[in-house]
Amino acid sequence: MFTFIDMINHYLGYINVNLKLKNQIYTVIGFIGNFYMLYLAYRFFENGRWVRGLGFIAVFLIFLYFLIMNIYYYFTKKAAPFDISPKIEKLLGGKPREAIEMERAQRLNRTGRGRQTIVPSTGIFEKNTILPATIKSNQRDLQNIQQLATQMVQNNFAMADYEGLSDDEILAHLQESNETEVYAIGQGIPFPYFELREEDGNANVYAGMNQMNLFRIGQVASVGLSDYFEAKKHYQLYLAQAALIGGQRKYAGRSTLMTEDSPYRAKIQMAYQKRDDQDTSSSRHMYS
Numbered sequence: 001m002f003t004f005i006d007m008i009n010h011y012l013g014y015i016n017v018n019l020k021l022k023n024q025i026y027t028v029i030g031f032i033g034n035f036y037m038l039y040l041a042y043r044f045f046e047n048g049r050w051v052r053g054l055g056f057i058a059v060f061l062i063f064l065y066f067l068i069m070n071i072y073y074y075f076t077k078k079a080a081p082f083d084i085s086p087k088i089e090k091l092l093g094g095k096p097r098e099a100i101e102m103e104r105a106q107r108l109n110r111t112g113r114g115r116q117t118i119v120p121s122t123g124i125f126e127k128n129t130i131l132p133a134t135i136k137s138n139q140r141d142l143q144n145i146q147q148l149a150t151q152m153v154q155n156n157f158a159m160a161d162y163e164g165l166s167d168d169e170i171l172a173h174l175q176e177s178n179e180t181e182v183y184a185i186g187q188g189i190p191f192p193y194f195e196l197r198e199e200d201g202n203a204n205v206y207a208g209m210n211q212m213n214l215f216r217i218g219q220v221a222s223v224g225l226s227d228y229f230e231a232k233k234h235y236q237l238y239l240a241q242a243a244l245i246g247g248q249r250k251y252a253g254r255s256t257l258m259t260e261d262s263p264y265r266a267k268i269q270m271a272y273q274k275r276d277d278q279d280t281s282s283s284r285h286m287y288s
Contacts, residue, residue: 003084004158016046023070023074023175024075025073026070027067027070027071029065030067030070034060034063034064034067035060037056037059037060037063038057038060040056041053041054041056041057041060044056055177068080069083069085074175077168100152100164104204107226116197125238125240125271129240129271129272129273130225130240130241130270130271131224131231131269131270131271131272132224132269133220133221133222133224133268133269133270134220134221134222134268135205135218135219135220135221135242135266135267135268136219136220136221137217137218137265137266138218139215140216141216141218142263142264142265144215144216144217145155145215145217145244145263145264145265145266146210146263146264146285147206147215148191148207148215148217148244149244149247149264151209152189152191152192152209152244155208155209157189157192158185158189158244159185160184160185160247160248161184161245162182162183162184162250163168164188165182167250167257170182170250170257171252171257174251174252178253180251181244181249181250181251182249182250182251183245183247183248183249184247184248184249184250185244185245185247187243187245188244188267189243190241190242190243190244191207191208191217191242191243191244192196192207192208192210193207193208193209193210193214194206194207194208194212194217194239194242195207195211195214195239196220196237196238196239201229202219202227203219203220203229204216204218204219204220205217205218205219205220205239205242205266205268207242207266217242220268220270221232223270223272223273231272233275234274234275235272235273235274235275236272236273236275237270237271237272238271238272238273239268239270239271240269240270240271240272241267241268241269242267242268242269243265243266243267244264244265244266245264245265245266245267246262246263246264246265247261247262247263247264248260248262249262
């Protein structure tokens, strides 16, 4: 029986699945193995070997307690009653869960205060005026993005610290969500300054630490489902957002958290306003 359970555990190690799902599977397997231990205790009692039988019963009850805790943690959102995990963590030299949560909240508050001052250089647009857009970057553009990312991190404009989360906290976050990875800079950081320029038939995007020092980071490939200049025939287009994304990331491996350095990239959003050709024609007629 235990060989069978070990085989399942071995093969699960080769599959990259959501950590929460994997722990749910381990919990179910644990219940099977634990009740097999109860069966062994019964056989010892049946053969008159009371000491070993009681030993197996004691181990069964201990494992049963922790398996029930796992049910609360991995299958429900309720707090487990009589949870002795903080005391065990303290006994083993770790911090109680309450202390970890408090430190995490403090780190997030510090990070939040530092990032609340970041306002897009083009102002704020209503959400219903934003269109999804894609940016196309060549090799030179990508080099400019890497250089700008380094400047942003060095000047504390971008915090590449996983928002102050420890590896254990990142693992817990991945377990509780459907996310597969976490980036050091988070979901993205707006560039300090960015602007859109139409040059030689291209809609080029420039970004930099300020307006004096700008790098081209790519060109607008599409706005919504249309080409930039095709969309411009029907809408007035504005560069609403240009943000830094990518960089170092952490993701769940087979048995531990993995770290990988990926290149920084840029993402953009466009704001639009529908053109009113009739109003434009009327205005021109009045002034002619």
